[in-house]
Amino acid sequence: MNTYSKSFSQAFSLPRTYLTAAGFVLLSVVVPQIMHQFSMAGTIFLPILFFTFFATVRYGTAVGLLSAFASPLVSNLLTGMPPGGVLYVMLAQCITISLIGGYFVYKTGKINLYQIAAVIVAYQLVGCALDVAFLSNFTDTLSSLKTTIPGMLIQLGFFTVYSRYFLKK
Numbered sequence: 001m002n003t004y005s006k007s008f009s010q011a012f013s014l015p016r017t018y019l020t021a022a023g024f025v026l027l028s029v030v031v032p033q034i035m036h037q038f039s040m041a042g043t044i045f046l047p048i049l050f051f052t053f054f055a056t057v058r059y060g061t062a063v064g065l066l067s068a069f070a071s072p073l074v075s076n077l078l079t080g081m082p083p084g085g086v087l088y089v090m091l092a093q094c095i096t097i098s099l100i101g102g103y104f105v106y107k108t109g110k111i112n113l114y115q116i117a118a119v120i121v122a123y124q125l126v127g128c129a130l131d132v133a134f135l136s137n138f139t140d141t142l143s144s145l146k147t148t149i150p151g152m153l154i155q156l157g158f159f160t161v162y163s164r165y166f167l168k169k
Helices: 015-035 041-045 047-059 061-079 084-108 113-134 138-147 149-166
Strands: none
Touching: 015 041, 015 047, 015 061, 041 047, 041 149, 047 061, 047 084, 047 149, 061 084, 084 113, 113 138, 113 149, 138 149
């Protein structure tokens, strides 16, 4: 029995693309709410970014982009998180994940350790640049970046294992 699954590339014209994205948006709203009950777990583990990354790796750039745009906006409207001041940073990071991660999966059908690391570095660079430019000083940005290291390591490990054992071109 084949236990592998493919990375699906869903087109924007398909209704299932929007339903799939809606599922990831729901996860991106509910899971952070649960995690924020435990102090800074949402800030540490980056659930909105995780689900955007997963949507992109599993279902392609269309679902990833829909999730990237809608997740932070819907979460902000319903829960106030991410706060309005950092909403555009989160949007930019999610879009970066979808575009770069989607490109790698589109080209190879998988995403390897180096590509995952490149996506993580890219979205963190985008987030840090916007954070420094509009919100805070460099020291606060580095402190915030340090807080998210566990989430980045979880993404690196999870997506490496997922791609290696569950995605097949």
